[in-house]
Amino acid sequence: MGQGGGDYKKWLTWPKDYPEEILNIIGLLKTNLEYQKALGIRHIQLTQQTMQSFKDTLSEAHSIQLEDVRKELGDCRRCKLHATRKNIVFGAGNQRANIVFVGEAPGRDEDIQGKPFVGQAGKLLNLMLEAINLRREEVYICNIVKCRPPGNRNPQKDEIEACGPFLTRQLEAIKPRIICALGTLATQTFLKTEESISKLRGVIHTYHGIRLIPTYHPAFLLRNPYKKREAWEDMQLIQKEYEKIRGK
Numbered sequence: 001m002g003q004g005g006g007d008y009k010k011w012l013t014w015p016k017d018y019p020e021e022i023l024n025i026i027g028l029l030k031t032n033l034e035y036q037k038a039l040g041i042r043h044i045q046l047t048q049q050t051m052q053s054f055k056d057t058l059s060e061a062h063s064i065q066l067e068d069v070r071k072e073l074g075d076c077r078r079c080k081l082h083a084t085r086k087n088i089v090f091g092a093g094n095q096r097a098n099i100v101f102v103g104e105a106p107g108r109d110e111d112i113q114g115k116p117f118v119g120q121a122g123k124l125l126n127l128m129l130e131a132i133n134l135r136r137e138e139v140y141i142c143n144i145v146k147c148r149p150p151g152n153r154n155p156q157k158d159e160i161e162a163c164g165p166f167l168t169r170q171l172e173a174i175k176p177r178i179i180c181a182l183g184t185l186a187t188q189t190f191l192k193t194e195e196s197i198s199k200l201r202g203v204i205h206t207y208h209g210i211r212l213i214p215t216y217h218p219a220f221l222l223r224n225p226y227k228k229r230e231a232w233e234d235m236q237l238i239q240k241e242y243e244k245i246r247g248k
């Protein structure tokens with residue numbers, strides 16, 4: 001670094017807003033190196049594994065945490081849905097999930113319990129997950145809009161826009177490898193299209209580098225059970241991709 005003659009100190013400065021965790025890690029590393037120097041150790045050898053775990057620790061400390069996103073959302077009043085909701089339904093499941101399922105908006109049961117997909121549609125979603133050997137605790141489940149629209153009407157554009165940054169940050173925190181968009185609204189919102197779900201499902205799309213697999217919404221499947229056959233194909237596609245990323 002310094003041997004090239006350039007003044008590395010000019011650019012080797014820490015940003016002022018560096019997270020405290022990272023500063024702590026750097027501090028510990030410095031102390032450790034000074035200790036080794038005092039023992040007379042002049043060279044250290046880092047294995048690939050050590051380097052990787054160091055990188056992982058740094059990136060974890062630097063990354064957005066889901067609980068920070070929840071705190072930022074607070075007692076949200078950014079759109080009119082706050083006036084009629086009972087509870088904000090932020091999301092539930094594994095914060096490190098490789099796969100995230102995204103629905104439309106909470107319904108009556110979800111609004112009462114503050115949890116996503118706990119009503120009839122949720123029961124069907126559980127069966128769909130079980131069919132491909134996934135448990136709810138293994139995945140993360142949330143919605144495009146976090147408050148129940150009155151009478152379960154469709155969420156409106158301004159409501160989707162108000163909630164959008166929080167969904168984005170949830171996904172940034174979880175860093176899933178696969179997103180399953182449940183139903184028309186979720187799929188159209190991610191893909192910024194008005195194409196119908198029947199045309200969009202059945203293939204793998206990409207959303208910010210993440211595989212996006214659309215399928216029918218479980219509530220739609222309850223009303224149109226003959227569509228379950230196609231939904232089953234989509235679930236099998238999810239299973240195949242999930243196994244790929246887990247190296248099976």
Ligand code: URA
Nearest residue numbers: 103104105106116117
């Ligand atoms: N429908 C959704 O889209 N989300 C829920 O959480 C429940 C029903």
